[in-house]
Amino acid sequence: MNVLLVEDDGSIAIVITAALEAEGFGVTHCDNIAERDRQLSSQRFSALVTDVKLPDGDGIETLGVVHERFPAMPIIILSAQNTLDTAVRASDTGAFEYFPKPFDIDELARTVRQAVGAAAASPDGVEDTAIGEGLPLVGRSPAMQTVYRMITRVLRNDLTVLILGESGTGKELVAEAIHQLGGRRDGPFVAVNTAAIPAELIESELFGHEKGAFTGAVARHLGKFEQAAGGTLFLDEIGDMPMQAQTRLLRALQSGSIRRVGGREEVRFDARIVAATNKDLEPLIAAGQFREDLYYRLNVVPISLPSLRERADDIPALARHFLKSAAGEGLPRRQLTADAADLLSRQSWRGNVRELKNFIYRMALLAREDNVDAAALVPLLAQARPPQTEPSEGGNLETAVTRWLSEVRPVSGTVYDAALAAFERPLFVEVLRDTGGNQLRAAQQLGINRNTLRKRLGELAIDPEEFTRRG
Numbered sequence: 524m525n526v527l528l529v530e531d532d533g534s535i536a537i538v539i540t541a542a543l544e545a546e547g548f549g550v551t552h553c554d555n556i557a558e559r560d561r562q563l564s565s566q567r568f569s570a571l572v573t574d575v576k577l578p579d580g581d582g583i584e585t586l587g588v589v590h591e592r593f594p595a596m597p598i599i600i601l602s603a604q605n606t607l608d609t610a611v612r613a614s615d616t617g618a619f620e621y622f623p624k625p626f627d628i629d630e631l632a633r634t635v636r637q638a639v640g641a642a643a644a645s646p647d648g649v650e651d652t653a654i655g656e657g658l659p660l661v662g663r664s665p666a667m668q669t670v671y672r673m674i675t676r677v678l679r680n681d682l683t684v685l686i687l688g689e690s691g692t693g694k695e696l697v698a699e700a701i702h703q704l705g706g707r708r709d710g711p712f713v714a715v716n717t718a719a720i721p722a723e724l725i726e727s728e729l730f731g732h733e734k735g736a737f738t739g740a741v742a743r744h745l746g747k748f749e750q751a752a753g754g755t756l757f758l759d760e761i762g763d764m765p766m767q768a769q770t771r772l773l774r775a776l777q778s779g780s781i782r783r784v785g786g787r788e789e790v791r792f793d794a795r796i797v798a799a800t801n802k803d804l805e806p807l808i809a810a811g812q813f814r815e816d817l818y819y820r821l822n823v824v825p826i827s828l829p830s831l832r833e834r835a836d837d838i839p840a841l842a843r844h845f846l847k848s849a850a851g852e853g854l855p856r857r858q859l860t861a862d863a864a865d866l867l868s869r870q871s872w873r874g875n876v877r878e879l880k881n882f883i884y885r886m887a888l889l890a891r892e893d894n895v896d897a898a899a900l901v902p903l904l905a906q907a908r909p910p911q912t913e914p915s916e917g918g919n920l921e922t923a924v925t926r927w928l929s930e931v932r933p934v935s936g937t938v939y940d941a942a943l944a945a946f947e948r949p950l951f952v953e954v955l956r957d958t959g960g961n962q963l964r965a966a967q968q969l970g971i972n973r974n975t976l977r978k979r980l981g982e983l984a985i986d987p988e989e990f991t992r993r994g
Contacts, residue, residue, distance in 0.1 A: 525549040529559045529573035542632040555579045569639045575602040586616040597638035607660045610671035623668040661844045662837035666829035673826045678705040685821045686799040688828030691877030694799040702755040710754025715747045718763035725768045727784050736785025748781045751794035762802035773817040831872040839864035845883035854887040862897040869932045902983050905944040960990035
């Protein structure tokens with residue numbers, strides 16, 4: 524068994540060759556597309572392992588021809604261009620697997636062994652299906668590479684997917700990517716937040732109702748299952764679904780049909796089901812608040828989204844992406860300096876990508892300069908941080924400073940300004956509240972000049988009018 528390795532980085536090629544030889548493969552190595560084609564024309568290979576970026580072109584673009592000529596030969600793609608688009612392009616070629624760099628060499632060798640075995644069991648190969656353009660899921664961190672690989676694995680089937688992750692991590696965006704990149708992209712994408720629908724209406728919203736089923740049902744209503752016919756039904760916040768609706772949903776998933784409220788006939792539905800939750804469902808199952816059998820029906824293919832703190836390396840790219848989006852929506856065009864991007868990367872972002880996006884949009888609106896540096900971010904970050912309304916027991920200013928430094932970790936050279944802004948904001952807010960927004964009295968209480976107070980209020984984006992007493 525011989526493997527053709529196309530890799531222009533000699534050091535990587537040596538390591539891969541050693542791992543494949545340890546698995547019992549012979550390895551032929553070349554470093555460009557032209558030589559690859561000559562080797563494929565001169566001898567037969569059990570598998571092709573190829574990088575994407577090669578000296579004489581894109582390693583993916585010409586793989587369609589290779590797959591047509593050798594449909595039974597499995598292809599494994601390596602890439603340092605770790606984006607969802609690259610993963611999808613790799614999937615488009617009919618590749619057996621895609622490995623973003625850096626990868627586990629032993630896992631690569633095992634995958635080649637599995638690919639060769641699968642090809643031997645199915646010599647005719649696997650038909651490929653063209654897939655459209657991807658969505659702008661941003662990030663090249665290892666955590667996001669796992670997500671991209673899972674997305675590409677569900678594009679050519681209708682398996683039920685359960686997306687897990689904290690609030691604000693982008694679960695709906697992943698669901699949209701699965702829909703728009705998969706075989707149902709020509710159908711509708713219907714999203715429903717099961718936590719936002721009153722319990723007494725959720726069955727009607729999901730399954731529809733017949734005329735006269737209840738007071739106010741003046742006509743037949745098609746539910747989300749029927750509205751999503753031919754496409755994808757996205758059930759968000761599934762962990763908050765009422766128990767009665769869980770039972771109906773389980774029955775629908777088991778039977779492939781639904782019954783409208785007040786109806787007698789079973790209606791077949793044709794929609795892919797993608798669910799999502801920000802809750803850990805297993806404790807809810809143990810507490811009797813979520814059906815275990817429904818969990819297993821939904822959790823056919825789980826995709827776990829990392830929190831933003833687990834992919835801090837992606838924050839600068841995300842910030843630039845959101846700045847571009849903000850400019851496209853009419854906000855001023857801004858750019859981040861390197862120290863500003865570094866400062867953003869060291870924030871906790873408890874609200875994840877959603878919080879970062881909202882902050883970037885606010886920054887685009889309020890920043891005074893087109894190039895935003897770390898010093899300009901400090902007061903905006905202080906403003907965005909929620910107030911500590913319930914200080915910890917026995918807490919004091921020293922404890923608060925220690926906790927603030929560990930959580931915020933301001934960039935070197937801006938610690939004093941950042942700490943000053945974080946301290947001044949709640950102080951000014953309390954004094955303005957006490958004086959009813961009267962800046963003269965507030966300045967007198969603080970013992971500072973009124974012009975100094977006015978200047979700092981502007982820099983901290985505090986509007987004294989909000990504290991003006993009325994009536």
